[in-house]
Amino acid sequence: MPELPEVEIIKRELTLVLVDQQIVSLEIIDPKLKVKPDDVGGKLIKNLIRKGKYLFWIFSDQSSLLVHLGMTGHFLYTSNREHLPYQRALIVLSEGYLSFCDSRRFGKMQYLTMTEREKVMSSLGIDPLSEDYSWDRFEQLFKDKSLSVKNFLMNQKYLAGIGNIYASEILFLSAIHPEKRVSELSLDEKRTLYSSIPVILNRAIVCEGTTIRDYHHSDGSSGSFQYRLRVYNKEGVPCDVCGTEIRRLKISQRSTYYCPNCQKR
């Protein structure tokens, strides 16, 4: 559900609310979540870090809480204690309450030591909006690979943060067919791809994310990048560059949208 831009917006919102606050207590409603109330009760939140679609709440003792929103996870910050639909956890803060809701229960919360967090972070690929994102590193990622460029973009161990919506949008902007093998990309195509990735992600951040069904801000409002989508969810709609109908195909069981004229094999 939330991809890098949505998680970045959530990070900014939560940063305002959480930094320098103390967790008074934690109530776990869904036992799938790998945190115990004693792990985080009394901890002081010093910082929030995002890598790809992962969020880490860093405590003053350097331990942390990993949060991944899965497809439908979201937070709601309220001044009163709430009991909400699909609520999986309630974090009682020194000021206010933060509810974690997640209808499909693909979201994750896990308490981590500093070593464990470093291990999780190093298992993730390059975040395209971080300082680690450089042409040299990007180019290295293609070595010894032949998978489709769509699957390449989606795999979090190569690049961290791109999901199903933005993969299609990035490939449209790059004019690259999603099934093209990365081993067959020309230098020009790789360079175009390299620059398109942060362009799309940053545009989506400016629009505060894409709200199609589940994603909402922690105050309940929506993003607006759904109005800027050019191919995602637009099967049969004329391409706004050339007028050809947008097509949908499945790559690894995921819907993929592209313009057959602008994105040739």
Added chain:
DNA sequence: CATTCATCCTGCTGGC
């Protein structure tokens, strides 16, 4: 390495 498929979950929509 890579693909395909199943699995984890729940809710919504569209077609009949």
Added chain:
DNA sequence: TGCCAGCAGGATGAAT
């Protein structure tokens, strides 16, 4: 109106 198939911003692990 009711039912069922298929779909959904994700990730992982097994089998091939």
